[in-house]
Amino acid sequence: MSTDLVKVTINGKDFQVAKGARLIDVCREKGFDIPSFCYYADLALQASCRMCLVRIEKMPKLQTSCTITCTDGMIVTTQSEEIEKAQRGMTEFLLANHPLDCPVCDRGGECELQEMTFDWGGLEERFTERKNYHAERYLSPMVANDPQRCILCKRCTRVCDEWMGEDAIEAGGRGAHTVIGTYLGWLDCSQCGNCIEVCPTGTLLDATYRHQTRPWELAQNITTCNFCSDGCQMSLGSRGGEVLRSVARDRYVNGINGEFLCVKGRFGHPFINHDERIRTPMIRYKKGGKLIPATWDEAIRHVAERLDAVADEHGRNAIGVVGSPRLTNEALHVLHKFATELVGTENYTTTDRFSLKSFFNNLSAPLATPRDIRYAKTILQIGGDPGELQPLTGKAVRQAVRNGGATLVLVNSVPIRLREQAKVFLHVRPGTEDAIVLALTDSADDKLAAQKAGLDAEAIDAARQAIANTTGDVVILVSHEISNEAQAIIAQLPSVFAAEGRRFLFHPLPFYNNSIGAHDMGMMDAATSPLHLLAATGSDIRALYMAGSFLPEQLAEHEDALSRLDFLVVQELFENETTAAADVVLPAASYAEQDGTFTNNSGLVQRVRQSIPPLHQSKPDWMITAQLAKELGMDFGYEMSASAVFRDIAKNVPAYSEMSYPKLKDETNPVQARYAIGFSDSGNTDVLRSRVEALPDNGEKINVTPDVGVELFRLGMLTDKVSQFHLLASGNPRPETTAISPLYQITVEAKRRDAA
Amino acid sequence: MRIEAIGCEPLQLRRVHLENSRALDVYRRNGGYEAIKKVFDGMSPDDVINEVKKSALRGRGGAGFPTGMKWSFVPKDSPKPKYVVCNADESEPGTFKDRYLMERDPHMLIEGMLIAAYALGSKTTYIYTRGEYKYLIDIMDVAIAEARAAGLVGNNILGTDFSCEIYTHTGAGAYICGEETALLSSLEGLRGHPRMKPPFPAVSGLYACPTVVNNVETLTAVPDIIKMGGEAYQKLGTEKSGGTKVWSVSGHVNSPGVYELPMGYDDMEKFIMEDCGGMLDGKKLKAVIPGGSSVYIMRADQIIGKDVRMDYEGLVAAGSSVGSGGFIVMDETVDIFESTKNLTEFYKHESCGWCTPCREGTDWLVKVFKRIDSGGGRPEDAQLMLDLCDNIEGKSFCPLGDAAAWPIQSAIKRFPEDFKKRIS
Amino acid sequence: MSTQIVNIQPLSQPVNLGVEPATFSPEVEAEIDSHIAKYPVLRSAILPLMFIVQRERGYLDPAGVLYLANRLKLRVTDIWEVATFYSMIHVEPIGKYNIQICRTLSCKIRGAGKITEYCSQKLGIQVGETTADGKFTLTEVECLGSCGTAPMMQINFDYHENLTPEKIDQILEKLA
């Protein structure tokens, strides 16, 4: 951006502002209020609401300040009788066909039209004619629609297109008959609900929250989402110990994601208060017997005794300690401490599907925030599908290309939807991403790589040129699809392309909300993995202490593994395949019921805050572990305080030194962990080359672009508890009528979309 | 219906009455495709633009923007393709001249487009015709095929290294698509919403490439300008309004029709009372909308005995404007409340719905008109309507909003009696 | 900083309409190809193609919408947003003959109202309705560029001008 300054005069006061700055932004920044509906930063300009009118000298008519860029000597008036009349006139027009029954509208209390009318509207109502009528309807299980309230600012259609790349919702009809909708009125998309979020009125509404409460009755708590590794900031609205909704509206929260959330972040919360939550500690006294409710004291004592017994009989390494990458940093830290300092086992890990150990060990550039990605000049994505698995990253990439003109270089075996944005798409054979990593490091390997990946060598060169021609930021997205050897090499890639005026940033694409935190807390340090542990049960591994569960696919690979254990203790929210084999099950609190932190894929350490008290008898995982440690004779000294745990983290994890809860409190300015960055030579090109050479060179390519939602709608343990997700997972069928919620019309078996 | 030139030699209407006037050989035998030859015989694109500048030709689509100047805005060094688009959407109520120009003399438009394309360096041109004019599209397609067969369209036109394609494109029933940026949206296959200006189409138009949009009549004037020279063309009219203008006359006259007049034709009264055959059934003149529905309505006493000069400046001085030249004559039987209601319904129907004031304003105004019409008028309604118009005018996204306001504003001001009797 | 939007077509066709896309004869397909060939961008052909689908199928039915979406690599909702903007595109069935009477000023003051009334009586339907046999639909439309030959109507694509009741009788007789 140019840093030339120009002089503009606003309401008689002179200001120096960046040349080309948008007038509406400048006025607001300088404290002059300007009303608007259709203007939305970083979306295509619309200039249709005509609210933001100002008078600019030497221009014949009032001008929309959203479309004006500042030039030198511009003289602007934002307040005058003429402007006020125009703005009152526009508000009056918008209200003409708009129902005036705010008390029955779900948006009442947080409606921009309502507020704008208080601030800029007229006093009397002159419209005495009949209002145009449109019936209310459902556009999907998640989105309710009251077309009468629409002011056609088209924020919804623009976010759908520009943020999500889905273009699922559009304006139909013409003139006063224009309505927002879709062909046949059914919204087939990823159901992110961002259209609901950005809607300034009660036109698009959260169908799952509708008619439940008023916004001012909700306790709004800013926290971090517990689904993917993007770590969106959101506000959980709860009342009476029940979480009723999740929003990112900027009046409540203003984090890295702005008003963006994905379908899980927005609609996945009902698992929190779900009936099937585990209520009390339970002990299975006899293998094959039933789980019997117990008190916490009994359960903890029982676990301590049994672990002691296993250690005595088989040694410390016979006890495995496993955490979930969904846990807070606090829980993972305590777990790590428990494993290393108390048990003293070498067998500790997480249930993650992807280890970033060798990436972090070789990291040679900082991690990129979503904002860095949005303003990057070149983005190199290797494997993965952020559109489905890290939706905020997907959005940032899309906007970087569409709104910022960035070049996306995509290396992928699947023609994912983001390839619409790719300038260079290296469509490789499945499992050959490593070959491209190798070639990018050394062009001598182009031929080898091209042969293995099934590409022309020129295509690889085009990717190389795109990076080599960049001035500005290059962001490298690293997914699970590359091997540990390739991770080490890619983490060192900047040294190959280093140049003046070019900055490199990394953005790993792990699966879980705290995969990175689990790495940082040291849970990935040991030389094992969930599959290793499962393979060794009954022999080297005799007992497992788990906070969280194995994934169904991990258990599927080792079917009888859990039954071979002498002792299994699991902390969980819900009963599942792992708890079914457990000797002790302990009720854990969800992220909404505790304080803590998650570290996202930008290395941002963000707060998790308690929205509601722990349900039933559940407790935060770290507390349970600490209690168990005490029972086993080691007092970690946290005294029931999450912030004490975090102080311990800051003391022990160098990347987190100097952090504390007060310093993390502002979600607007998130704090990034300071990872060690440098050049190491543990990345060995020869090892990678021999790996690549060993790849077959005849695999079939995948030619089908997966449907929207193929990953997002996959039912996991948490989304399985949300009825709406079952509808989505079975293909989001359109019900008979859209006048009634589909939930009342369709019962669908929980079938996976890809299996159906 | 009459088609005739009055007060000047027929220029645009020169061939309309010839037998088989659509045919290429008839066009050629009567001066056709001589201009393009003259252009190829040593005129540079800049020469062409200069002649058009000298001709003082102003756009005939309604806005009256000087055509030569518009052409000179197209960046010469842009690496992007450039487009010439002919605006044959002709949907302004009262306007039907483009229809007859295309129906009777399609090759004149083709030649005009070729010259424009040459001047602007365009290889691809489109004629955007309203969907209802399907038969005209067919006529144009035949004429284009004929011209192509004669080496006048396509590659290496007349053996030169200038190549140019002309395609017809159909609209589908939307007045707003006559507005040039909405037309481009529509041509791109989108909803016909206007776009923000700047950037102007000359810089970023069709497919974000430099584009010139011109009305049919504007383009058909170009061959004559080249043939006779810009100056000679200008002299047919006045200093600032060069050449001749084709008017579409409808309403209560004995001879409605298409009339070509020199710019600056000096008496509107004479035009109505003599040239157009006088008032139908000898009734008294009450009002005239001289430039298509979007201009100010004029009272008879603003015309009778006032020597109203028919050109851009003259009509502004008389309290209206040339617009698209859709000349609607109304006699004493017409209730101006009714006629204004009729037009307001038109604008409501045609508002694209993009911006607040136009979408909601026209909807509201129609509701007020209907209420008054069904006997529910209130004394404050005139003021209400004027105020609503004021909230639309100058505040809408595109000029359609203004166009909806002006007829009402002028009608209430100039025919207060027709409103008063309904609302008090 | 200007916001530049690059128009990129979506790849998949997510809505299950429960119908197969329409199919057309080779001649019609050739006609469709000739329109597509005019434009550097596929989407530009949307209106010409809609007219063809409408001509072949009576109106823009779901099968036709699906055909267009596939053919132009758009979503069905993209077809819908365009189709509902233009008054000549019909997403609901209409009569075989669409009688469109101009109601705008020049025609109105030369007696369009009477013409509408006459047609309405003769056909026994109100404006906006279709005869029971599905033959005629009566509509009022805005200015069709025939103001000098008012009153007028257009039946499908044919102009009928300087109308009188007698003339209407003749015209409708021919179509009956």
Ligand SMILES: Cc1cc2nc3c(=O)[nH]c(=O)nc-3n(C[C@H](O)[C@H](O)[C@H](O)COP(=O)(O)O)c2cc1C
């Ligand atoms: C609402 C509206 C409708 C218009 N309709 C037409 C039209 O039907 N035909 C036309 O040539 N110009 C029309 N125009 C004017 C065009 O926007 C544009 O000025 C014209 O095509 C430029 O060509 P010209 O310079 O040759 O006049 C319309 C403008 C507006 C605002």
Ligand code: SF4
């Ligand atoms: S349309 Fe309006 S408020 Fe909306 S941004 Fe613009 S001019 Fe401003």
Ligand code: FES
């Ligand atoms: S011009 Fe389209 S709504 Fe105003």
